[in-house]
Amino acid sequence: MKLYTYDPAPNPQRLTLFLKYKGIDLETHQIDMMQAEQLGEAYRAINPACTVPALVLDDGTVMTEVVGICHYLESLHPEKPLMGTTALEKAQVISWDHKLFMIAFMAIADILRNSSPGMVNRALPGPLDFPQIPELAERGRLRLEHAWEILEEAAPAKGWLAGDHFSLADIDLHVCAGFSGWVKSKPPESCTKLHAYLGRVAAELD
Template identity: 60%
Template sequence: MKLFTFDPAPNPKRLQLFIDYKGIHLDTTQVDLMAKEQLEPEFRAVNPAGTVPALVLDDGTVLTEVIGACVYLEEQYPEKPLLGTTALERAQVFSWDHRLFNTCLGAVAEILRNGNPAFAGRALPGPLEIPQIPELVERGRLRLAPAFKAADAALADSPFLAGDSVSLADIDLLVSIEFAGWVKESVPEGCDNIQAWLPRAKEALGIS
């Protein structure tokens, strides 16, 4: 297998934390998003959508979505599970993955891609020329705090987002918090459960 990625970006970081926790070693190539290498013909030949991460399997299949890559790697490397071990746990992990992707990560992406001049004409990932919509910056900021508060509420009665064990859901929340810092946003005051969870999640994932 070969992984095309860009370590600083949030979606690649979600997958890399998953890989690191499981101790998987992959042939890895960095695709510099700052230099727009994802739009060059060489990488578009790998992933026409021009997005990272992209996991190329031994048979040539390319997985371009984090959740798809995680499902595949979980099957190949089942030790130290991150997607749950029962039907209910898996349902909870996938539900949180979907929720955080569409709320926290999506809200920050709205703020960043519609408010930063570096993304002019590229308000969505990929090769399409999509104009920025400045109003989405404020909408993203309005969405973010309630999303974090929902996660905080879930952590009131559980050590981790999807139960008693660390999972991809916790990785998603960690990355969401870091990504929010890119647009000068943070976990709202009063989210004491998230603050208590942060060192616990980092320790469980082996993050210093």
């Protein structure tokens, strides 16, 4: 199998940290988003959605969603589980993955993609061009402020987001906090539980 990715981008980072933690080594090819290589003909033939990461299996199957790729790889490499170890934990990992995407990743992406001069007409990823809507950037800031409040409430003092075991959910929140720096945001200093938890996640990934 072969992984197409772009190391600096947040969704690829989620997968890279998952692979590193589990000690999985894959043949990897970088798609340079700074050169818009994800929109070029060669990559479009591999992943018509024009997004990274994409995992191409030996039988030609192409997987384009981080959470799906992680599930697949966890089945092949169950050691150091990151997708949950019990029925409840598995459900919590997926629930947090989805919730973080909805409340935080999308808010940050809306800010970035609807306000950056370098992303004019690239307000959404994918093969089609969409114009920026500045109001969505403003709404994104409000949504992100609210997300930090929700995450401060949820940040566990002991254990991890999905239960007793470190998981993809913790990796997602770590990447999310880093991604927020791209739009000059970060969890407010008053989010003491969240900061302490993020420090533990960073140490676990080190």
